[in-house]
Amino acid sequence: xIDSFKNLEVITFPEIANITFRKIEKSYLKVILINLSxxxxxxxxxxxxxxxxxxxxxxxxxxxFYISLSFVYLIVVFIKIIGLKKRKxxxxxxxxxxxxxxxxxxxxxVPFNRIQHVEIDQGPIARFFNLASLSVFTAGDxxxxxxxxxxxxxxxxxxxxxxxxxxxx
Amino acid sequence: MNNTLNFSxxxxxxxxxxxxxxxxxxxxVFKAFWLLLFLFIQKFAKIPENTLTFIYIGLGFLLxxxxxxxxxxxxxxxxxxxxxxxxxxxxxxxxxxxxxxxDRIQNINYKQNIIQQIINVHEVNIETAGSSKAEISIxxxxxxxxxxxxxxxxIYDKKDAANEEEIIEKPLLKIGFFELIKVSxxxxxxxxxxxxxxxxxxxxxxxxxxxxxxxKREILDNYISENTSTLETSVVLIIGLLIFFTIIxxxxxxxxxxxxxxxxxxxxxxxALEINQGLTTKKSVVLKKAKVQHITVSTNPIKKWLGISFxxxxxxxxGKVKKKQDKVIKxxxxxKAQVLEIKNLLFPNENLEGxxxxxxxxxxxxxxxxxxxxxxxxxxxxxxxxxxxxYVFGLNVIILPIFILFxxxxxxxxxxxxxxxxxxxxxxxIETHKTILPFFKVQNVKLKQxxxxxxxxxxxxxxxxxxxxxxxxCIPIEKALLIYNYTLYxxxxxxxxxx
Numbered sequence: 001x002i003d004s005f006k007n008l009e010v011i012t013f014p015e016i017a018n019i020t021f022r023k024i025e026k027s028y029l030k031v032i033l034i035n036l037s038x039x040x041x042x043x044x045x046x047x048x049x050x051x052x053x054x055x056x057x058x059x060x061x062x063x064x065f066y067i068s069l070s071f072v073y074l075i076v077v078f079i080k081i082i083g084l085k086k087r088k089x090x091x092x093x094x095x096x097x098x099x100x101x102x103x104x105x106x107x108x109x110v111p112f113n114r115i116q117h118v119e120i121d122q123g124p125i126a127r128f129f130n131l132a133s134l135s136v137f138t139a140g141d142x143x144x145x146x147x148x149x150x151x152x153x154x155x156x157x158x159x160x161x162x163x164x165x166x167x168x169x
Numbered sequence: 170m171n172n173t174l175n176f177s178x179x180x181x182x183x184x185x186x187x188x189x190x191x192x193x194x195x196x197x198v199f200k201a202f203w204l205l206l207f208l209f210i211q212k213f214a215k216i217p218e219n220t221l222t223f224i225y226i227g228l229g230f231l232l233x234x235x236x237x238x239x240x241x242x243x244x245x246x247x248x249x250x251x252x253x254x255x256x257x258x259x260x261x262x263x264x265x266x267x268x269x270x271x272d273r274i275q276n277i278n279y280k281q282n283i284i285q286q287i288i289n290v291h292e293v294n295i296e297t298a299g300s301s302k303a304e305i306s307i308x309x310x311x312x313x314x315x316x317x318x319x320x321x322x323x324i325y326d327k328k329d330a331a332n333e334e335e336i337i338e339k340p341l342l343k344i345g346f347f348e349l350i351k352v353s354x355x356x357x358x359x360x361x362x363x364x365x366x367x368x369x370x371x372x373x374x375x376x377x378x379x380x381x382x383x384x385k386r387e388i389l390d391n392y393i394s395e396n397t398s399t400l401e402t403s404v405v406l407i408i409g410l411l412i413f414f415t416i417i418x419x420x421x422x423x424x425x426x427x428x429x430x431x432x433x434x435x436x437x438x439x440x441a442l443e444i445n446q447g448l449t450t451k452k453s454v455v456l457k458k459a460k461v462q463h464i465t466v467s468t469n470p471i472k473k474w475l476g477i478s479f480x481x482x483x484x485x486x487x488g489k490v491k492k493k494q495d496k497v498i499k500x501x502x503x504x505k506a507q508v509l510e511i512k513n514l515l516f517p518n519e520n521l522e523g524x525x526x527x528x529x530x531x532x533x534x535x536x537x538x539x540x541x542x543x544x545x546x547x548x549x550x551x552x553x554x555x556x557x558x559x560y561v562f563g564l565n566v567i568i569l570p571i572f573i574l575f576x577x578x579x580x581x582x583x584x585x586x587x588x589x590x591x592x593x594x595x596x597x598x599i600e601t602h603k604t605i606l607p608f609f610k611v612q613n614v615k616l617k618q619x620x621x622x623x624x625x626x627x628x629x630x631x632x633x634x635x636x637x638x639x640x641x642x643c644i645p646i647e648k649a650l651l652i653y654n655y656t657l658y659x660x661x662x663x664x665x666x667x668x
Binding site (some may be wrong): 001002003005007013014015016017061080094095101102103105106107108109110111112113114138139140145146 | 485523524525527586587588589611612613614615616617618619620625633634635636637648650651653654655656658660661663666668
């Protein structure tokens with residue numbers, strides 16, 4: 001019987017565990033918070049309207065809904081703040097990796113020679129903080145393989161150029 | 170081969186194509202308006218005579234209109250080969266000009282539906298890996314033209330084109346009618362039943378619209394509720410229904426398999442597989458070796474006993490097109506020797522024998538139990554709110570052992586091993602699947618861990634290819650990292666084209 005793992009040890013190859021990952025920009029937290037707050041503002045507004053016209057025809061007050069929604073808001077913000085620290089990326093000679101997740105951790109690596117195209121986009125709020133997100137696409141049915149949000153615009157551009165050069169080789 | 174055929178000038182398809190296009194148009198219209206037609210026939214007697222004449226005239230004009238349209242579509246549909254590109258002009262008012270370079274062409278497939286079989290023309294489909302817009306379908310070509318076109322296109326990228334003439338026309342695999350019946354009887358009947366159900370539900374919705382329109386909704390509702398109330402009381406009826414559904418399930422899989430795989434013949438040509446099959450719609454598919462991303466060899470207990478298995482080929486699919494059926498190619502009824510031959514064709518000089526199977530961590534079983542528990546709770550909540558009767562909870566007694574059996578099988582059948590080039594992943598519950606994936610076909614690798622998996626030091630590893638995912642769940646993190654690194658290494662040093 002051949003053991004697949006023993007069989008491989010003849011070759012040494014680069015290890016993903018040994019590379020240093022870079023954190024994404026801290027200012028991206030502001031973008032996330034503003035986006036979240038806007039979303040919850042809309043939710044609160046809806047709740048307020050429902051309260052005002054007494055949409056559910058309830059006897060008791062609406063206070064409990066306001067409180068629970070605020071509670072949800074706080075929890076989500078808390079998770080986002082911690083989760084942000086877990087978002088890290090690394091660009092190596094031949095591939096790009098991205099780590100994320102607090103409860104559901106994941107690490108994805110896309111080799112450059114499988115990349116079809118690279119995209120940079122900026123939302124209105126991210127633009128204000130000079131941040132951008134970088135998306136990497138491969139062929140086939142995987143719609144978006146890797147998306148790194150919260151990079152400095154210049155960094156994103158630099159990575160994009162680097163990858164484009166590598167693909168063309 | 171007929172050498173007088175010359176594709177350097179623009180040419181039309183076969184004149185019989187008008188018939189095909191015409192019938193196709195009519196079929197589309199019929200499919201959209203069949204309900205209206207049904208209503209019309211029902212009220213037929215009530216319509217006064219002169220309105221009827223108008224309707225007939227209108228109908229006649231409509232038919233004529235579509236005939237003219239079909240003719241114009243035919244007239245404006247022209248194609249040629251120029252400078253290693255396939256060029257197509259079409260469109261009556263909105264003219265489109267498509268040009269596809271040969272090396273982007275993935276497959277050239279022939280198809281014959283029943284009408285095309287009658288008037289003896291072939292539909293030629295040119296598949297590209299790129300955008301869905303570039304998919305080209307030539308509705309009617311004579312067999313000589315079709316073959317010549319295919320040759321003109323494929324000759325370019327095969328340097329050993331000269332060898333093509335020497336192919337021995339002996340099929341690797343030919344499934345006769347009785348063998349096919351054997352295959353179909355051992356299919357997954359539950360799946361066939363579900364497919365049939367899905368069809369019926371769609372049909373039922375249309376029917377209920379119809380009843381709605383006629384204002385007879387209540388009759389249908391009453392009919393259904395009457396029958397369901399008896400269903401709750403009568404055990405005999407339930408057993409009867411079970412038997413009925415079993416028969417229906419078996420019949421539907423027989424029909425499905427025979428329709429799709431009738432006269433299945435597989436040739437090996439030029440390092441590619443040519444697969445011909447189908448009863449009402451004859452299909453001929455060429456599977457290029459390089460385009461196959463991974464294959465799965467599957468069997469189930471009865472098939473195993475008969476010594477047959479089926480092979481599923483996954484090709485690279487383009488992003489937006491979701492015609493799954495076309496992209497997944499299946500060969501049924503393979504004997505062991507044939508499986509081996511196909512494996513040797515796709516992955517020559519690879520030894521996959523004698524490897525120890527690496528099993529998933531025990532956490533995998535725990536996770537299966539955990540997920541099943543959640544499912545069970547959900548089912549019971551559903552039962553609690555759905556039924557007044559407390560006896561329905563007895564259902565748990567039946568489903569619990571089934572679930573446990575499934576988990577045991579699932580855990581037992583999970584394994585993986587790999588040699589230098591290929592990864593082999595085994596899985597299944599009642600059926601057994603073995604997926605073979607060359608490392609260099611992978612497009613990205615992902616390591617996933619939930620917070621519980623972090624504690625147990627296990628991880629899921631997901632290989633994304635151009636034709637879907639292959640997953641190894643819950644293996645020790647050190648091993649997962651080793652495979653991760655190795656896969657990346659293999660992709661990054663690979664110079665071969667992967668799709």
